[in-house]
Amino acid sequence: MTGQELVDKCLEIKNKYSTKYAKGTFGQCATPSFIYGKAKQYPEWYTPKDKPSRLPVLLALPDDTRLFDCVGLIKGVIWGFPNIVYTSNGMRDMNDQTIWEKATDKSLDFSNIQIGELLWLQGHVGVYIGDGKAIECTGSWEGKVMITAVENIGKQPGLHGRKWTGHGKIPTITYEKKKTTIPGRAFYYVKKGDTLTSIAAAYEMTVEELASYNPQIKDINLIRTGERIYLSPVLDSPEYYIVKKGDILGKIAIKFNISEDKLLGLNPDIKNPNLIFIGQKIRVK
Numbered sequence: 001m002t003g004q005e006l007v008d009k010c011l012e013i014k015n016k017y018s019t020k021y022a023k024g025t026f027g028q029c030a031t032p033s034f035i036y037g038k039a040k041q042y043p044e045w046y047t048p049k050d051k052p053s054r055l056p057v058l059l060a061l062p063d064d065t066r067l068f069d070c071v072g073l074i075k076g077v078i079w080g081f082p083n084i085v086y087t088s089n090g091m092r093d094m095n096d097q098t099i100w101e102k103a104t105d106k107s108l109d110f111s112n113i114q115i116g117e118l119l120w121l122q123g124h125v126g127v128y129i130g131d132g133k134a135i136e137c138t139g140s141w142e143g144k145v146m147i148t149a150v151e152n153i154g155k156q157p158g159l160h161g162r163k164w165t166g167h168g169k170i171p172t173i174t175y176e177k178k179k180t181t182i183p184g185r186a187f188y189y190v191k192k193g194d195t196l197t198s199i200a201a202a203y204e205m206t207v208e209e210l211a212s213y214n215p216q217i218k219d220i221n222l223i224r225t226g227e228r229i230y231l232s233p234v235l236d237s238p239e240y241y242i243v244k245k246g247d248i249l250g251k252i253a254i255k256f257n258i259s260e261d262k263l264l265g266l267n268p269d270i271k272n273p274n275l276i277f278i279g280q281k282i283r284v285k
Contacts, residue, residue, distance in 0.1 A: 001077075001078060001089070001172065001173055001174070002116065002173065002174050002175070002176075003114060003115045003116020003117065003173055003174070003175045003176070004115055004116060004176075005116075006074070006077055006078070006116045006127060006170070006173055007115055007116050007127060007128075007129045007130070007135065009077045009081070010073060010074075010077060010127055010129070010135045010145070011129065011135060013027075013066065013068075013073070013076075013077070013081065013145055014135060014145045014146065014147070017064075017065075017066045017145075018061075018062065018064065018065045018066065018144075019065065019066050019067070019068060019137065019144045019145040020058070020061055020065050020066075020067055020068075020143060020144050021067075021068065021069060021070075021137050021138060021139045021143045021144060022035070022038065022046075022054075022058060022067040022068070022069060023038070023042050023045040023046070023069050024038050024041060024042050024045075024069060024072070025038065025067035025068055025069055025072050026068060026069075026072035026073070026075045026076035026079065026081075026084065027066050027067070027068055027072065027073075027076035027081045027082065027084055028066070028067050029063055029064055029065070029066065029067070030058060030061040030062070030063060030064075030065040030066070030067050031063050032059055034067075035055065035058050035059060035067075036055075039055060046058075066082075068137040068145060069137060070096055070124050070125045070126065070136060070137050070138060071094065071095060071096045071099055071125050072137065073127070073135075073136070073137040073145060074099065074118070074125065074127060074170065075091060075093065075094070078091040078172060078173075079091060089172060090171070090172040091171065091172050096120070096123060096124060096125045097123075099118065099125060099170065099171070100118065100120040100125065100166075100168070102171045103118050103120070103168030103169055103170060103171070104168060104169045104171070105168055105169045106166055106167070106168035107166060107167055107168065108165070108166050110150065110152040110153055110164075110167065110189070111187075111188050111189040111191075113128050113150075113153075113167045114128070114169075114175050114176065115128060115129065115130045115175075115176075116128065116129075116170070116173055116175060117167045117168060117169055117170070117175070118167060118168050118169070118170045119134050119136070119150065119164045119166075119167050120164060120165055120166050120167065120168070121162070121163075121164050121165040121166075122165065124136070124138070126138075126148070126164070128150065128167060129147070132149060132150050132153040132154055132156060133147055133148065133149060133150060133156065133159070134147070134148050134149070134150050134164075135147055135148075136148060140160070141160045146160070147159065148160050148161050148162065149161030149162075150162075150164060151163045152164055153189075186230070186231040186232050187228050187229060187230050187231060188203075188228075188229045188231055189226060189227070189228060189229070190223050190224060190225050190226060190227045190228075190229060191225065192225050194223065194225075195221075195223070196210060196211065196217070196220045196221075196223055196229075199229055203231055205231075207220060208277075208278065209245065209278045209279065210229070210231070212277055212278050212279025212280070213230045213231065213232060213279050214229055214230050217229075239283060239284065239285045240281050240282065240283055240284065241255075241256070241281075241282050241284045242279060242280070242281055242282075243276050243277060243278055243279060243280040243281075243282060244278065245278055247276065247278075248274075248276070249263060249264070249270070249273045249274075249276055252282060252284070256284040256285075258284065260273065263282070263284065266282075266283040266284065266285075267282055267283050270282075
């Protein structure tokens with residue numbers, strides 16, 4: 001299973017099923033017999049001595065409600081939800097702390113997080129779904145499988161959020177060999193001491209190329225800690241082409257089977273046909 005497949009399945013659970021947080025669960029139906037069985041297994045959570053019992057709320061749920069805890073969402077998906085085969089697909093039964101201990105490439109730097117990675121803080125885990133968001137089953141807020149903001153990256157209007165302690169790659173999940181992306185574009189968050197030159201060198205590009213991807217930067221000598229720096233251009237569209245390293249206008253014209261004169265006619269802002277820039281958007285239709 002890839003990181004994207006893990007995310008897609010978690011989102012399917014959120015969108016297609018009624019869910020509820022319950023300790024020690026990984027996608028089972030909320031039948032009374034199952035809930036009573038879990039209450040015997042984890043009495044400290046289901047019927048705590050110092051708090052009201054959670055049984056009335058759980059027993060009032062429709063039987064087809066699917067129960068998960070935080071790590072149970074991940075395990076349930078890997079084990080084949082909705083047709084779960086316990087400890088299948090190379091994933092043994094682990095709690096939130098153990099899955100974090102088994103995670104690889106762990107980091108406290110959220111600028112390099114990839115889709116499908118484990119998010120961790122003490123006592124809780126979630127999954128990164130991209131665009132600064134997580135999916136998690138939590139006892140907080142609505143107490144179900146939900147999308148939240150990863151506040152290490154930034155708050156998001158209309159979403160609950162939390163700051164996580166770290167992230168890492170989940171055992172048995174495969175990940176693409178690339179930086180985290182938002183649709184079509186990789187990005188980097190400026191750290192203290194960074195310069196545009198040092199960022200460009202780290203990603204093997206020129207300062208001019210990097211600046212062309214970031215027209216919001218008015219002074220290449222002035223970038224702010226925490227600022228998002230794009231490492232790639234916006235996606236091409238059928239009507240436009242983004243100039244890449246090595247491109248010339250004649251080469252682009254051949255690529256789109258039009259004359260160079262027509263290409264110039266579509267782009268009156270190009271005053272010198274021998275002078276185009278990496279990252280420049282050129283109309284081709």
